[in-house]
Amino acid sequence: MIDHNGIVRKENYHMTQSFSLGVRRLWNEISLLQPPGFYWVNIERQLDAVLFCRQLISAQTNDARAALICCGENNEPLFTSLFLTKLKQFPYYILPKKKAALFHFTNDLMRELKPQARLLVFYAPASLWRDIDQEEIQRWVTETGEWLRQRQCTLIILSYGGDTGKLGNMLISQHRALSGLASLYRQQDRALYSVSWWSTENGMTANQVQMLQPEAEGWRVVDDEERLPAPFLNDEGLFLAEKSVLEGAPALSGSWHLFDENQKITDRGMSAHAATLVFALHKTSQVDGLARQIHRLRRQRGSMLKMVVREMRHALRSSDERLLLACGANTIVAYTEPLSRFLSRLESVQGQHFTRLIATDIEPLLSMTRPSNVKGYLPPDRFAQCVNQLMSNTMIPEGSKGLLVALRPVAGLRAAQALTICHLRRFGDVITLSQGRLLLFLYSPENREKIHAKPERYRSTGIVERRSVFYAWLRRASFYSPLASVLGIPVITTEIP
Numbered sequence: 001m002i003d004h005n006g007i008v009r010k011e012n013y014h015m016t017q018s019f020s021l022g023v024r025r026l027w028n029e030i031s032l033l034q035p036p037g038f039y040w041v042n043i044e045r046q047l048d049a050v051l052f053c054r055q056l057i058s059a060q061t062n063d064a065r066a067a068l069i070c071c072g073e074n075n076e077p078l079f080t081s082l083f084l085t086k087l088k089q090f091p092y093y094i095l096p097k098k099k100a101a102l103f104h105f106t107n108d109l110m111r112e113l114k115p116q117a118r119l120l121v122f123y124a125p126a127s128l129w130r131d132i133d134q135e136e137i138q139r140w141v142t143e144t145g146e147w148l149r150q151r152q153c154t155l156i157i158l159s160y161g162g163d164t165g166k167l168g169n170m171l172i173s174q175h176r177a178l179s180g181l182a183s184l185y186r187q188q189d190r191a192l193y194s195v196s197w198w199s200t201e202n203g204m205t206a207n208q209v210q211m212l213q214p215e216a217e218g219w220r221v222v223d224d225e226e227r228l229p230a231p232f233l234n235d236e237g238l239f240l241a242e243k244s245v246l247e248g249a250p251a252l253s254g255s256w257h258l259f260d261e262n263q264k265i266t267d268r269g270m271s272a273h274a275a276t277l278v279f280a281l282h283k284t285s286q287v288d289g290l291a292r293q294i295h296r297l298r299r300q301r302g303s304m305l306k307m308v309v310r311e312m313r314h315a316l317r318s319s320d321e322r323l324l325l326a327c328g329a330n331t332i333v334a335y336t337e338p339l340s341r342f343l344s345r346l347e348s349v350q351g352q353h354f355t356r357l358i359a360t361d362i363e364p365l366l367s368m369t370r371p372s373n374v375k376g377y378l379p380p381d382r383f384a385q386c387v388n389q390l391m392s393n394t395m396i397p398e399g400s401k402g403l404l405v406a407l408r409p410v411a412g413l414r415a416a417q418a419l420t421i422c423h424l425r426r427f428g429d430v431i432t433l434s435q436g437r438l439l440l441f442l443y444s445p446e447n448r449e450k451i452h453a454k455p456e457r458y459r460s461t462g463i464v465e466r467r468s469v470f471y472a473w474l475r476r477a478s479f480y481s482p483l484a485s486v487l488g489i490p491v492i493t494t495e496i497p
Contacts, residue, residue: 279310
């Protein structure tokens, strides 16, 4: 690393002192940095990170022993004339934007600075950790923390950019090595400072959210009637629900708060601790967005939060349910369940602690529980490729991968003619032509309404002469075929040997 000032500095040893983030009106329990300590703040926007870093440096006293480490050469937004004047009081260094530089981080500091009882501010893009997996970052954090204890130093990392969400998910399990973990992000026109945990000499504080206001001199805590409510530390009986889940009924008590949309529940839930969040799902297109919201809440707010999804109309297939549960939902209430049963399900989750392991990165979950982004007719070779791909998906249980059906048209009607009236709406449901038959693959078929009927009882539709289930991955095949709906074939339940 390069000493920007070109000055060799001799370390002088002073008595231990605490450092401050400098955020005005932010109480000491979540704004002081203890020595030795290892703190990490993920900041969504670079401009917000610039302001945060300037404020932190400017807040240090003239006799503070500090150093600034930047990453790469593109740091011009950080260095105003006023800030450069402040930097003359202590050195700053430039770290190459390379993965290898991270693993030599402490060695380089020892060679260039030989720090003792210093505050080290590391300002870097979150993408610097992009190619580091969970095991590597755990080892790096642990080893860096041990080095800080040996040198009696305090390190705060200010990471910024689009990768902060993924990085935060990787760090949430590092509570043994990190003294503090927080994030600064935007929700519409608001800036929220969310503290997962923060340790000082007076103890640890966790699950705190403050609304911040940016000003020329830096950030300050908003102190007016518009700010977010104080974090709910004793909110076990609080219900935050999308209003349609009550089917037009008013709030059931003073502990119920109704919202117009799921996103508002998520926003409020970011300051909750053990409340019950009830989301409404009206259509399939909402699933991925809701999964992301639930995943973020579970990773950031912990195991005591209860999250329930109520299906308001037929919208979920079994793979969607598995996705929502894997992202952190406690339970899912099917659209067939009446209001009374739904309320009973809410009661059943009270007092629960979520114990399932949640993946740090949601993207593999989304890709593995989603069918191919295709539907409708495919040529036979692509049809076979698509079916094999869906069958090899290990995230889907063996008994629920799909169902393959053959439909043979009546005499005088070619299969290609019957194909023209087929309209498959779900991704993953595909159809092809083979040997005069329509071959239909239903991805992860539902098992909701069962109408028992034997094959010999099928009535003639005038289009399809024969239906054969010739390969199935369901021990008991219960399905509703979009094709069968178009052709007038009833819902079928049949035993598969």
